[in-house]
Amino acid sequence: MNYLKKLVWALICLFFSLSSFSQEHPSIMLSKQNIGALRKGVQTYALLKKSWKKIKSDADKAILEAIEVPVPKEAGGGKSHEQHKKNYSTMLSCGIAYQISGDQKYAAYVEQMLLKYAAEYEKWPLHPKRKEGHQGGRIFWQSLNDFVWQVYTIQSYDLVHDALSASNRKTIESKLFEPILKFFTVDCAGTFDKIHNHATWDVAAVGMTGYVINKPEYVQMALKGSAKDGKTGYLAQVDQLFSPDGYYTEGPYYQRYALLPFILFAKTINNYQPELKIFQYRDQLLAKAIQTSLQLTYTDGTFFPINDAIKGKTYESSELVYGVDIAYADINASPDLLDIAAKQGEVVVSDAGLKIAKDLSEGRSKPFSYQSQLIKDGASGKEGGLGIFRSGSNEDQQAVVLKAASQGMGHGHFDRLNLLYYDNGVEIFPDYGSARFINIESKKGGDYLPENKTWAKQTIAHNTLTVDQTSNFKANADLAQQTAASVSYFKIDKDLQIFSADENHAYPGVRMNRTTALLKVKELQKPLLIDVFRVNSDKAHQYDLPFWYKGHLVDASPKIKGFTDQLKPLGSKYGYEHIWLNAEQAVPGKSGYLSILNNKRFYTVHFAADAPLSLKLLSLGANDPDLSLLESKAFMLSSTDSKDQLFFSITETHGQTNPVNETTTGASSQVTDLQVTANHPDRASLSFKVKGKTYQYQINYNNKENFIKIN
Incomplete structure (x- = not known):
């Protein structure tokens, strides 16, 4: 174990001896202290303005529609499956729209959606069309999709947290998020303790939720595994699934997919506990992983379709938009990442997206260089x-x-x-x-x-x-x-x-x-x-x-x-x-x-x-x-x-x-x-x-x- 790993473990042990985390919302992709600059930035910088217009358009459409929280029925691509996917996406759009505009109607939409889920979640059994050979979810046919749902949903809750009444926050946390944490760590324990991309989404969902609703014991489990011994969990996955060059063992397609929970959870850790220096872990491995992901594409942006790859997937996918933004803003402001961001044509409306858009507007970009x-x-x-x-x-x-x-x-x-x-x-x-x-x-x-x-x-x-x-x-x-x-x-x-x-x-x-x-x-x-x-x-x-x-x-x-x-x-x-x-x-x-x-x-x-x-x-x-x-x-x-x-x-x-x-x-x-x-x-x-x-x-x-x- 190298010095940095020992330091991280020591800091983890120290900080988890504390009883709680300081609570300030929002605190993941958007931070409270940067909201003013972000509100100004969406009116000033072209790429951020474009991205904000899309988010606001999606949010405006969502609040005009009736909220639907259907009983889970169909497999991937079915009506209920697609509706639940749409719900986490629109909640996130509305959460961002609330922070940028200050308009309570967007927060109210997220609040009502989460209250409906809180009223129904514990009634749902395992999904009736669950995948053969996979852990079934409660909302989706496989637990993986449930983990993804929560990674997005907890961000939206973080964004509207302060706009909700204390009683509604208590209902949402006790009737939705706490049961979800139990399901993800107990019912899905076999997945939670794997070294695998499904487990990455699981631990990220648990850890991010633990930070946002102030459940340190779940953050500790997410980082160190259910036994809290470090043999599994987030850090073990970073250690075992990536090479020193930042190559993810399942190949480029799954590297793209797994990067989002890796990088989002790291961003959350960094915001709540910067002393852990998570972005420095394994010689800035997460930054290497993002650069390596980009190098694993052809010049049209498509990933080399090694292993179980869906062909045609490009670095324009949301996972790499998040990855490029966070890598540039939080780890290593390499100017060639600005070139990729420009080609992606969007940024996350966030602290990181603000920095990308600002630096692009100031001409700091450098052409991305594909390397042999x-x-x-x-x-x-x-x-x-x-x-x-x-x-x-x-x-x-x-x-x-x-x-x-x-x-x-x-x-x-x-x-x-x-x-x-x-x-x-x-x-x-x-x-x-x-x-x-x-x-x-x-x-x-x-x-x-x-x-x-x-x-x-x-x-x-x-x-x-x-x-x-x-x-x-x-x-x-x-x-x-x-x-x-x-x-x-x-x-x-x-x-x-x-x-x-x-x-x-x-x-x-x-x-x-x-x-x-x-x-x-x-x-x-x-x-x-x-x-x-x-x-x-x-x-x-x-x-x-x-x-x-x-x-x-x-x-x-x-x-x-x-x-x-x-x-x-x-x-x-x-x-x-x-x-x-x-x-x-x-x-x-x-x-x-x-x-x-x-x-x-x-x-x-x-x-x-x-x-x-x-x-x-x-x-x-x-x-x-x-x-x-x-x-x-x-x-x-x-x-x-x-x-x-x-x-x-x-x-x-x-x-x-x-x-x-x-x-x-x-x-x-x-x-x-x-x-x-x-x-x-x-x-x-x-x-x-x-x-x-x-x-x-x-x-x-x-x-x-x-x-x-x-x-």
């Missing part, structure tokens, strides 16, 4: 990580992600050494993300579909190697959680970015290494994506390496001869049952290429292998009676009855089409003659030509000082 970097995974940073390469401007950037991390707990996928590639504002080699239509009740109530397990999590759904048509760890998440991939080499130079990682646990007796690089050659405008996937075993296996791609296949060698009168599934389990086999043929000379047209640009993937292989063209959709799977296409390099195999590929980005002028330029690839010239235990020698010039490319696996040689 290795982001380590694991509490100590020793469970692999994500290698990210970037090249080009934000308007036309190549981005490569190689996932060589841990399983990522229950939301993890079986995708060791998975590869993603972006260019020209679009996905080239995508990840499927999760199989889920969130909040679409007709699609399994908005929950994860069965195909999330049978397809999206399986290894073959990703751009990585599958052995013997079986997923990593035989799709056993508990087994996969015990080990992680390992980083063997990472280096960023001007003309060469390279990441090499090993995975030796996913298949018994099978050793895998993937070495991926972006190489700038003077003959071409765009760097080449070079990928070398080597696999070794003492026994013969079938090795399948798919490249799921976006776009249209326009050329190939060998020429593709698709099946014209029948399709059949590629296999019977581990995701293979969902794949249609569209074409299959041997690859003469163990090398070939395919050209893809995507967003008016060409991508030619040249490939070569060490052992004989076949080329298979695939599409998704087999064994899908509900037509839930999304359109996806792949080409796959397949090698049967091989002990060792080396898959060598180069993806060249070139040319363009103009459908308006009906012109095409640069459609022909300039890369030729890929060869695997040697594959030894300690090195692999490869060669290729660019416009006739030969390049020798050698990987020295055991020589970190001279890992790559290029001649």
